[in-house]
Amino acid sequence: MRIGVPKEIKRFEHRIAITPDGVRAMKAAGHTVYIEKGAGIGADIPDEAFSRAGATLLDSHAELFALSDMVFKVKEPLPEEFELFREGQILFAYLHLAADKRLACMLVEKGVTAVGFETVQLPDGHLPLLEPMSEVAGRLAVQEGAKYLEKTYGGRGVLLSGIPGVARAQVVILGGGTVGRNAAKIAVGMGARVTVMDVRKSILQHFDDLYGVKIETLASTPENIERCLAGADLVIGAVLIPGASAPRLISRAHLKGMRKGAVIVDVAVDQGGCCETTHPTYHDDPIFLVDGIVHYCVANMPGAVPVTSTWGLAQVTLPYALALAEKGIKAAVDDRAILSGVNAHRGHITHATVARSIGLPCKELAATDL
Numbered sequence: 001m002r003i004g005v006p007k008e009i010k011r012f013e014h015r016i017a018i019t020p021d022g023v024r025a026m027k028a029a030g031h032t033v034y035i036e037k038g039a040g041i042g043a044d045i046p047d048e049a050f051s052r053a054g055a056t057l058l059d060s061h062a063e064l065f066a067l068s069d070m071v072f073k074v075k076e077p078l079p080e081e082f083e084l085f086r087e088g089q090i091l092f093a094y095l096h097l098a099a100d101k102r103l104a105c106m107l108v109e110k111g112v113t114a115v116g117f118e119t120v121q122l123p124d125g126h127l128p129l130l131e132p133m134s135e136v137a138g139r140l141a142v143q144e145g146a147k148y149l150e151k152t153y154g155g156r157g158v159l160l161s162g163i164p165g166v167a168r169a170q171v172v173i174l175g176g177g178t179v180g181r182n183a184a185k186i187a188v189g190m191g192a193r194v195t196v197m198d199v200r201k202s203i204l205q206h207f208d209d210l211y212g213v214k215i216e217t218l219a220s221t222p223e224n225i226e227r228c229l230a231g232a233d234l235v236i237g238a239v240l241i242p243g244a245s246a247p248r249l250i251s252r253a254h255l256k257g258m259r260k261g262a263v264i265v266d267v268a269v270d271q272g273g274c275c276e277t278t279h280p281t282y283h284d285d286p287i288f289l290v291d292g293i294v295h296y297c298v299a300n301m302p303g304a305v306p307v308t309s310t311w312g313l314a315q316v317t318l319p320y321a322l323a324l325a326e327k328g329i330k331a332a333v334d335d336r337a338i339l340s341g342v343n344a345h346r347g348h349i350t351h352a353t354v355a356r357s358i359g360l361p362c363k364e365l366a367a368t369d370l
């Protein structure tokens with residue numbers, strides 16, 4: 001198969017979907033790999049490293065799309081890329097269609113087979129291709145939150161750790177999955193007081209076993225959320241219902257009850273956000289204020305640390321990319337995780353939760369369709 005890895009065009013997105021090791025593995029399996037010139041520079045991978053590994057470098061974004069049977073990229077295609085897709089082409093990337101009906105419609109109209117990293121799900125519910133980026137985003141959320149708590153940025157002017165004799169800051173984490181777990185680890189490490197809320201008791205039990213009295217765990221109920229928001233310095237939105245829009249846990253009215261200068265890092269912004277006042281922002285202008293509350297809502301947080309993120313992501317996506325390259329969409333017959341990753345195929349949305357979220361009809365895939 002001909003695999004095309006374009007340069008990401010989203011603002012301040014410097015990750016690339018493949019590393020030279022991945023190119024070598026693709027070549028060893030008999031595939032052709034096209035890489036757009038300069039696509040790896042932001043992740044500190046020069047063109048020569050890719051050509052040494054056997055990739056063919058191309059100057060043109062459009063030519064790369066035209067030559068590829070599978071477009072393997074990191075972020076969802078942007079509108080200026082829509083016309084480059086064609087019927088039957090495979091797209092393997094983060095898609096987040098629940099927050100992007102326009103993209104979903106394009107994939108349906110063009111008959112693209114789109115496999116979304118974020119819905120590739122193992123039988124135990126695990127999301128292996130979301131995990132490393134959620135690890136990055138969770139850790140980064142505390143780092144960014146700590147920065148925007150500084151007065152210069154409109155924050156409360158508190159130090160997460162406090163100092164001897166002065167109270168530590170209160171960090172509230174909504175959702176104790178991968179983002180929440182990683183945020184908690186860093187927040188505890190930085191000396192903050194940490195509360196984690198989730199709807200699943202088993203998640204809270206895990207935090208309790210791991211951290212004991214260093215972390216407070218609370219059921220995610222409207223009353224608990226309202227009370228915790230009122231006392232929070234930093235709130236991290238880390239909830240997810242796979243494939244669906246993020247549940248709206250923080251309303252505009254809640255902001256009025258919060259401390260002025262508190263910070264909300266809504267990591268779930270890529271699924272629409274868990275805060276009513278969230279809208280996506282970019283790394284060059286990441287925050288805005290609503291009712292005195294600082295909102296940080298960057299939808300591609302791992303793009304800020306593209307070296308770490310590229311290597312973290314590429315190592316987990318490669319086995320799936322190799323399977324798709326070898327068998328095409330028939331890879332989904334052998335691997336239910338890939339099947340759950342198929343969001344669109346032959347002119348239909350094929351993921352029930354995604355379809356429900358954006359109000360499009362769903363035609364779930366059967367092995368006979370593939």
Ligand SMILES: NC(=O)c1ccc[n+]([C@@H]2O[C@H](COP(=O)([O-])OP(=O)(O)OC[C@H]3O[C@@H](n4cnc5c(N)ncnc54)[C@H](O)[C@@H]3O)[C@@H](O)[C@H]2O)c1
Nearest residue numbers: 133134137175177178179198199220239240268299300301
């Ligand atoms: N902005 C970014 O750059 C970026 C990067 C990575 C991940 N994300 C997003 O972060 C979000 C979290 O990802 P994750 O990998 O941690 O997911 P996850 O599935 O590991 O964890 C989500 C957690 O949310 C919990 N949850 C669901 N509904 C809840 C509710 N009403 N109240 C409290 N908890 C609830 C679930 O029980 C689960 O434990 C996703 O939307 C993901 O796409 C964003």
